[in-house]
Amino acid sequence: MGDGMIALDDVTCVHGSRPAIRHLSGRFAPGSLTAIIGPNGAGKTTLLRALAGLHRETRGTISRGARTAFLPQATTLERGFPLTCGEVVAQGGYSASRLFGPTADSERIAHALKTVGLAGSAKRLVGTLSGGQFQRLLFARLILQDAPVMLLDEPFANVDTQTAADLMRLLHQWHQSGRTLIVVLHDIELVAREFPQTLLLARDPVAWGPTAETLSDANRLRARILAAQWDMETDLLMEPHSAAHVAPVRGAPLRDAAIPEAPVQDAPIQDAA
Amino acid sequence: MIHLLIEPFALGFMRRALAGCLAIAIAGPPLGVFLVLRRMSLMSDVLQHGILPGIALGALVGGLSVFAMGIGGVLAGLAVALIAGFLTRATGAREDSQLAGVYLLALAFGVALLSARRGIDLTHLLFGSVLAVDDLALTLMAGVATLVLPVLAVIWRPLVLESFDPDFLRAEAGNGGVIHGVFLTLVVLVVVAGFTALGTLMSVGLMMLPAIAGRHWGETLPAQVIAAVAIAVLSAICGLLLSYHADLPAGPAIVLTAGGFWLVGLLAGPQQSLLRRLAHRAHPA
Numbered sequence: 001m002g003d004g005m006i007a008l009d010d011v012t013c014v015h016g017s018r019p020a021i022r023h024l025s026g027r028f029a030p031g032s033l034t035a036i037i038g039p040n041g042a043g044k045t046t047l048l049r050a051l052a053g054l055h056r057e058t059r060g061t062i063s064r065g066a067r068t069a070f071l072p073q074a075t076t077l078e079r080g081f082p083l084t085c086g087e088v089v090a091q092g093g094y095s096a097s098r099l100f101g102p103t104a105d106s107e108r109i110a111h112a113l114k115t116v117g118l119a120g121s122a123k124r125l126v127g128t129l130s131g132g133q134f135q136r137l138l139f140a141r142l143i144l145q146d147a148p149v150m151l152l153d154e155p156f157a158n159v160d161t162q163t164a165a166d167l168m169r170l171l172h173q174w175h176q177s178g179r180t181l182i183v184v185l186h187d188i189e190l191v192a193r194e195f196p197q198t199l200l201l202a203r204d205p206v207a208w209g210p211t212a213e214t215l216s217d218a219n220r221l222r223a224r225i226l227a228a229q230w231d232m233e234t235d236l237l238m239e240p241h242s243a244a245h246v247a248p249v250r251g252a253p254l255r256d257a258a259i260p261e262a263p264v265q266d267a268p269i270q271d272a273a
Numbered sequence: 274m275i276h277l278l279i280e281p282f283a284l285g286f287m288r289r290a291l292a293g294c295l296a297i298a299i300a301g302p303p304l305g306v307f308l309v310l311r312r313m314s315l316m317s318d319v320l321q322h323g324i325l326p327g328i329a330l331g332a333l334v335g336g337l338s339v340f341a342m343g344i345g346g347v348l349a350g351l352a353v354a355l356i357a358g359f360l361t362r363a364t365g366a367r368e369d370s371q372l373a374g375v376y377l378l379a380l381a382f383g384v385a386l387l388s389a390r391r392g393i394d395l396t397h398l399l400f401g402s403v404l405a406v407d408d409l410a411l412t413l414m415a416g417v418a419t420l421v422l423p424v425l426a427v428i429w430r431p432l433v434l435e436s437f438d439p440d441f442l443r444a445e446a447g448n449g450g451v452i453h454g455v456f457l458t459l460v461v462l463v464v465v466a467g468f469t470a471l472g473t474l475m476s477v478g479l480m481m482l483p484a485i486a487g488r489h490w491g492e493t494l495p496a497q498v499i500a501a502v503a504i505a506v507l508s509a510i511c512g513l514l515l516s517y518h519a520d521l522p523a524g525p526a527i528v529l530t531a532g533g534f535w536l537v538g539l540l541a542g543p544q545q546s547l548l549r550r551l552a553h554r555a556h557p558a
Contacts (some may be wrong), residue, residue, distance in 0.1 A: 070440060081310065081437050091441065095445040103430070
C-alpha cells in the first residue's frame with residue numbers, strides 16, 4: 001500500500017495577493033482519518049488542493065509518501081457532460097492505462113458501481129443522475145483509482161442523508177483497509193461523530209489532533225475571532241472608503257461589540273457629498 | 274434534378290473546393306464539439322478574427338501565396354490564443370469582455386493592413402471563394418486534416434478528462450496545460466486551413482455550427498462527434514452547390530446550410546429539441 005503519510009513543514013499558500021493558509025506544519029499519519037474544518041474562507045479547499053499538488057502558489061514543503069487521489073467538489077464539475085457512468089468510473093484507471101489500451105475492465109467498473117449503490121448504471125448518462133447519485137459515481141471512480149491516500153473536498157455537500165450515510169460507511173471501510181483519508185467538511189456534528197482526527201483551520205492552524213480536543217469551545221471561539229478579523233481586513237482592503245460603515249452592518253455579533261454603531265448613519269451622507 | 278447536383282462538380286475548381294471542404298468538414302467538427310463542451314465558443318470567435326492580421330502580414334511580406342498567408346495566420350492565431358489565455362487568467366475566468374476586445378482589435382487591424390495593399394479582394398479573404406482553392410490550398414487543407422485527426426486520437430482521452438474534470442487530470446498526470454495547448458493549436462490549424470475556400474470569418478462556422486447541431490442528434494460524446502461530422506459533410510456538399518447555383522460566396526453558403534441543419538435539430542432533433550420538450554411536457558415520463 002506504500003507509506004500513506006503526508007508531512008507539512010511551514011506551508012503557506014497564497015491566493016491572489018492574500019495568504020489563504022499561513023505557516024502550517026504537522027503530519028497526517030499513515031492510515032489516519034482526518035477531517036479539515038473551519039469557517040468559510042479558512043483555506044480548507046486551498047489546503048486540500050495543495051496536498052494534491054494542485055495549488056501553484058505554495059511555499060514550504062509538502063512531502064507525500066504515496067500516490068494520492070483527489071476528489072473535487074462535485075459542484076465544480078459539468079454535470080451535463082455527455083459521458084456515461086461507466087466512462088466516468090473508468091477514468092479512475094487513467095494513470096495506469098496505456099495510450100490506446102482500455103482504462104479499466106468492465107467487471108471492475110460494474111463492481112465499483114455496485115459498491116456505491118449504482119448497480120447496472122454503466123450505460124446511463126451522467127446528466128440523468130441526481131446530486132446524490134453523482135457523488136456516488138465520483139466515489140466509484142475513487143475505488144478504481146485505488147490510491148493509498150485520498151483527499152476529498154466536501155463529499156457530503158448537496159447529497160441526501162441516505163447517500164451521506166452510505167458514503168460515510170465507505171470512508172470507514174477505506175480507513176479500516178489502511179488508507180490515509182483527509183476530508184474537508186463543514187458539518188461539525190458529523191466530524192465529532194465520525195472522525196478520529198481533526199484539523200481546525202482559520203487560515204492560521206488553530207488546532208490539530210484528536211477530534212474531541214481540537215473541537216473544544218476555546219478553539220472554536222478562536223477560529224471565529226480569526227475569521228472575524230480577516231473579514232475586516234478584507235473589507236479594509238477591498239473598499240477603503242466604505243469599510244467603516246459596511247463592517248458593522250454585515251458583522252457577526254462578535255464584531256458588533258467591537259465597533260460602535262455610529263458610522264452607519266454618517267456614511268451615506270458623506271457618500272452623497 | 275440530378276444534373277443540377279452533379280454538373281457543378283464536373284468543373285475542376287469545384288472538385289478542388291469540394292475535396293478541401295470535405296477535409297475541413299471531417300477534421301473541424303470533432304474539435305468544435307470540444308469547444309462547445311469546454312464553453313469556449315467565444316474563443317473560436319477570437320481565433321477566427323485573430324488570424325486575419327497574420328494573413329494580412331503574410332500577404333504583405335510574401336505576396337498572395339497561400340503558404341505565406343497560412344504561416345502568418347497560424348502564428349497570429351497562436352499569439353491571439355496566448356493573449357486571450359493570459360487575459361482570462363489575469364482578469365478572472367469569466368471575463369469575456371476582454372476576449373471581445375481582443376478579437377475586435379484584431380479584425381480592425383487585419384482589415385486596415387489589407388486595405389494598405391492593393392490587389393487583394395477583401396470579400397474573398399473574409400468570406401471565401403471556391404476559385405481561391407488552388408493545388409497548394411488543397412494540399413494545405415488535406416494536410417491539416419491528415420495531421421489533426423491522429424493527434425486528436427492521441428489526446429482524446431486526456432482531453433475528455435481535462436474538459437470534464439481538469440483538476441483530476443492535473444492530479445493524475447500533471448499535463449493539463451499541454452493538452453489544452455495542443456488542442457488550441459489544432460483549432461488554429463483547422464481555422465487557417467479553411468480560410469481560402471470559406472474565408473477567415475466563415476471558417477469557424479464549419480467547425481462550430483455542426484458541433485452545436487450535433488448535440489441535438491447524439492446522446493453520447495462519440496455519437497455527437499459522428500453527427501457533427503455528418504452534418505458538416507452534408508453542409509459542405511449542399512453549400513457548394515448553393516454557392517454555385519445562387520452565385521454566393523462559398524463560406525456563407527456552407528455556413529447557412531449548416532445553420533439549416535442546426536435549426537432542424539433544434540426544433541425536431543432526437544435530443545434536447547423543442548419538440549422533445551413539448552412532447553415531454555404533454556406526457557411526462
